[in-house]
Amino acid sequence: MRELTAEIREQLKEMIYGFFAEECEVELSELNEETNITDDLDGDSLLFVELIELTKKKFQLDIQLQTIGKYLLKNPAETIGQVIDTTYLIYQHGNDIVNLGA
């Protein structure tokens, strides 16, 4: 399991907020952990696909979208806070995230 340091947590959080602000064309100040990606940002599940690719590239992670998708079916991430928590788990567990309990 990869170590999730405070520094990495902050980098991931910053990346996620920046991603949603840019993709959904909203100010960073309008976003918080309760922001719902579908209802508040008119987003969709495909945004998560882009975010995973960005995370893979930025943090050199070897993860498959298919495995993340299986995890998300059992553990949907609907708010920015939930996306951040899921991304922490992806960083720590990689493809083994699929073996984590619901």
Place this chain on the structure above:
Amino acid sequence: MADNEKIKSGIVWLEAVDNIGIASIHNGIQNKISQPDFMDLEFFKEWIYRQKLKGLIITGQGRHFSAGADIDTIKANKHNTDYLKDALKKGKEILSYIETLPIVTVAAVSGVCFGAGLEIALSCQFRIGTENSVLALPEANIGIMPGLAGTIRLPRIIGKSKAIQMIISGRTINAEEAFGMGLLDKVVPAKMHLSSAKQYIEELVQNKSHQQINSIIQSVNNSITEINETAMNTEGNMFAKLVEEGEI
């Protein structure tokens, strides 16, 4: 038909601006390809003929190019494979027509470009993608395979071994990797895909006549679709016609 007028065929909106046609896939946020024959081919042919285009851009309306086929439609026809085969044949005819158009064709890709969406993009001569583009042929992950000639066009573009790896794994490819393997011809900043595609075409065709563009692309197409002797003879005829009628 006046320039700039938008018309719709199937899930595609068509418009022409400055002799460049723009075909936008427009089907919800994800731009799903609801059926393989996603637009009326005869209608499209007639539109292309009327516009006297130098280039055509295919893109997706909104954030994504296309999330691919509608899996529910495929599942609903699990026991109606004759329908599926017929629809795929019609879809392939649309893509073959696009592939053999004697004008410059560019797929302007943004966001997700999966499955049937990527197969549409593969029918173009060039693909320009934004930095956030994600491409895949993920059909193998759900027990099927690409059905709109993805297994045929992808190896021609990126080579056999890379195509087999990408199709069997169904893995996602980011813009940087896609550019490295030749799947994207250019990577541009987010939201710049359409303007970059227009600029790409304009730069390529500037100071060239319609006849030159049509002849050059038709002759290159002939190198793939015709026997060598026919392609050689046709090239000679085109050359002679340009000398006879051109400004040389």
